Amino acid sequence: MDGLRPAALNATDTPFLSQLAGEGFTYDHAVATFPALTRANAATLATGHHPGHTGIFGNRLWHHELGHIDTADVEDVRRFRDVGAMSQATIEERLSRLGHSTVVIGNGSAGCTYLLNPGSDAGHGARIASVATDSEVHRSVPPNVMTGLEDLGPRPASDDEALEWAVAAGVVSITTNAPDLLIFWSGQPDTAHHHTGLTSAASTEALRRVDQAVRTLHAAVLDTGRECNLILTADHGFCATIESLELTETLNEIADRAGLPPNGFVPTFNGGVIFGYFEPGTALPLRASVASQIVEQPWAGPVFCADAYCPADAFPLSLAVGGDSPFTPDLIITMRADPADQAGPTDPPARALHARASGTQAYSGVHGTVHPADMRIPLILHGPAFKPRTRCAAPAGPADIAATAYKLVTGALLDDADGRVLTESLHDGGSALPAVERRIDRGDASVTLSRIEDRCYLLGGVSANRISTSATVSQIRTVP
Template sequence: MTGPRPPADRVVLCVFDGLRPDFVTPERMPNLTRFAGQGTWFREARSVFPSMTRVATTAMATGAHPRVHGIVGNAFYFPQATRSHVLDLGRWDDVSLAVQATGGRFVTAEPMGDVLARASRRMAVVHTGSAGAAYLINPHARDNGHWTLSILGREHGGTPEAVDAMIARFGPLPPRRLPRFEETDYAERVFREHVLETLKPDVALIWFNEPDTAFHYRSLGSPETLEVLRTVDDAFGRIVTWVDAQPDADRYTVIAASDHGQITMRDALPLCDLLRGAGHVGRRGVERTLDGARFVMTGGNMGEIRILEGGAARRDAIARWLMAQSFTGMVFTRGGDGIAGEVPGTFSLSLVDLDHARAPDLVFVLRSDDGPDPFGNPGLGLMTECDVPVGGGMHGGLNRYELNTTLILRGAGLPAGVIDRRPSGIIDIAPTVLATLGLPPAATMTGRSLLDPAAESEAPRIYETGLGCFRQRLASAERNGSRILLHGGRVD
C-alpha cells in the first residue's frame, strides 16, 4: 500500500542574495511581484544571526540555526583547521582546510541534500556566489551523486566536472564585473536549459549573487542597482515562464527567497585603532597573521572577538569597553542564564541561537537605526573599515531590515494571493522543500514546514539588558518551538 501523493514532484528554488522584501514592487521587480500574487508571501520571514551569507546559506540548507549547524560567521577563527589566520569561507582553500580537519563534517547538522539522497532524490545547484556558499548549500553533493555548478570556476568548488561540462555547452564563464549582469544571465540560461530541461532534478536551486553585490558597492537605491534588480527579475521571469509551459506545471512548487536583507552604511569606524588606543591590542593586533596577537577580531557591521591571551579578564575588559562606546549597538557573550550572558550587561549567545561549540567569546553589533538613507530606504548603520564603501549596503546584524527576508511559495496546495504575517524564517525552507516532496525533516532541523497549517506563533517576546548607560533590546517570536529573531538594537 502506498501513502497519499506528495504535494509536488519537483521544487524550483530561486534565491536572490540580499533582497529586502520591501524592494519587491511592481516598478522594481514586476515578475516577482506578479509571482507573489500567485502564491503565499511570508512577509515577516527572517534570517538568522549573524545575518551573513554563509551562515544563512547553511541555515537554508540544514533548516537549522547556527547553534546546530556550526557555521558561525562568514569568517571565523577555527584553530581545528588552522591557527595561522581567520578562516574565510569565501575562499575554497579555506573551506577545504575546514572540511579536511573535520573529516568531511564541517557542517554539524544534516543538510536537506543528504535527506534527498537517502530517498534517492536528486538535487542540482547553479551558484553565482562565493565558493563557500556554493559548497554549504549542499555540502556533500559529490558523495550524494548530486550536481553543483560554481560560476567562479572549476578551482572554486567540489564538482569541477560540472564547470567543464557547462563551458563545453554554453561557452566560457562570464567575466567578473560589477554589477554581475553577465553572471546573472549566464547562470539563468544554464539553470533553465540544462538543469531544468536536461537534468530534471527533484530539487533545482539557483543562487543569484545579486542584488547583494550591487547593494554593497553601488548602494541600495542607485540607478545602477535598480537596473540590477530588473535584470534578476527578468531572469526569474524566464524561469517561471518555463515552469508554466510544462505539461505538469501543477506538480511544480516554486520558491523565491533571500538569505538576508541589507542596510546602508553611514560611516566606517577604525575599530582596531580604537581598541589599540584603549590598550587592548597587542604587538600584531588583529591582523591576518596572528603571531603575538592578544585576540582575533572579524569586522563588518558586526564581528566576533576570540581571546588568545588574557582569558576571561581580557574578554570582560573588552566587553565593558564596547558597552561604554556610543557606536556599539549590542554585545553578546557565552553562558549566562540563557538571556543575559556571562559578562554583566551582555546578552547570552544562546538567546540568538549562536551557542555552538565553535562560537566566539564575544560578539558585537555596531549601532543602527531605521532612519532613511539618501534614497529614502529605511535602515542606517555603522561598520568597521573594509572594502565596502560608506554609502554601500551591509548586513550581519539584527536590524529589522537586515533580518527581514523575501520568502514566497507557489504550489504545494498553498493559497494564492495571500500575505502570511506569521513569523517564519529561512530555517523553514529545507523542511518545507522536504515536506513538499513527501519526505520527513532531518532530526537536526529546528525549522518547521510552512505547509503545516497548525504552525501557530506566540506573541513576540522582548528582552532587555545593559550596563550603566548602555541598554540593548531584542525581540523574538516562538513558532512551534522554533525561535524567529525579529529585531534587536540599542535602546537610547
C-alpha cells in the same frame, strides 16, 4: 536572492516577484538566521540547522588552530569542515541518497556555492558555479547536463555578467535533467547594493535582472509540463552605510587596556557585525573587561556575549545563538543602526555603521547588524503545494525552508533539524500556530524574540540612541 530586501519588491522593478507575492503564500515577518550574513544563512538553508550547530557564522571567521577563515574560499571551508564545522548533511545530499536528483547553481562566491551542498564532492547532488574566477566549477553534474553547459560557451569573465550564465545553466539543468530540487543562488542584488548603495541605478538594474532570472527559471519548469513549487527568499536584508569605520586599532587598544597579551583577542570583520574570539585559556575577568568596554563604544549596537561572563548591558549569547558548536564566537558585536524604522524594512532604507579591518574596502551598503532591516527577508511560497493569495504574520526563516523543501520532495520530516515545516503555507495544512513575542532590554539596547512552539526567532534589535555622523571613530557619538 542575495540581499533582496522585502521593501525592494515593487511592480516596476520586480513585476514577476510582485506577481508571485500576490498569487502565493507570503510571510510578512520572515527573518534571516542570526547573524544576517550570506554564508551563515547559506549553511542554514542547506541543512535546516542554525549557525549554533553548523558553526558557519558568517564570511570571515577565526579558529584557534586554523587562524583566519574566509568562507568565500572553498579550501578554507574544507579546512574548517575537517575540524568538525558544517558536519550536518545538506538536504540535497539527503535527497540524493534517497534517489532524488538535486542541483545547486551558485552565482555567488565559490565558498557559498560549496556550502549549499558540500556533499556534491562525493557525488551527492550536482553543483554548478557560474563565477568565472572560481577554481571550483562543476561537481557531479550528469553528462547530458554537462554537454548542455558546454554548449553555453565559456563562463563570462566578469562576475557581473555571470547571473545570466547561471540562469542559462539552470534552464539547461531543468530541460535536460528535470531535477526534483533545484537551488538557485543569485549573487545580486547584494553585490550592487554593497558597491553602489541600495537606491543606485546599478541596484535598480540588479533587481530587474533578478526578477527576469526567476521568471525565466519558473517558465522553464512549466515548459517541461511539470508542476513548479517555487520558494523565493533571501539570506538577509540591508542597511545604507552611514559611515565605514576601521576598527582594528580601537579593538587592539581595548584588549590591551583589559590586560590581554598581543593577539589575545582576535576580531573578524563582517560589515555590520564583528566576531570576537579569545585565545583559549583567557581568564574570565579579562574577557569580561573586553566585553564591558566594547558595549560602551558609541559605534556598538546590541552586543552578544558568552553567558559565563556577559556584562549586565550586553545580551547572553544563548538568547541569539542556540546549539553547542565549539565554533561559536565569544562575542558577537553588532554595529549601531539608527533606531528609526524599528518596524522593519522601509523605504528610505534604515542606516547603519559599517565595520572593517584597517586598510580594507568601505561599502555603500551594509548588513549583519541585528536591526530589523537586516534581519527581515522576503519569503514567498508559490505553486500547487501552497495556499494561494495568503499573507501570514507568523515568523519563518531559512531553517524552515530547508525542512519544508525536504517535506515537499519526500513527504517526510527532516529529523533533528532546527527548522519547522511551514505547515500553515501548505495547501493541506492548518492555520499558523500563535507566535509569542518577548522583548528583552539591556542597557540602551533591546532585542525582540518570537516563539512558535519550541522554535525561536530573533526578529531584531536596536540601540535606543541615535548616532551622530562624523569623519573619525573618535568623533562618533550617540545622541539621545
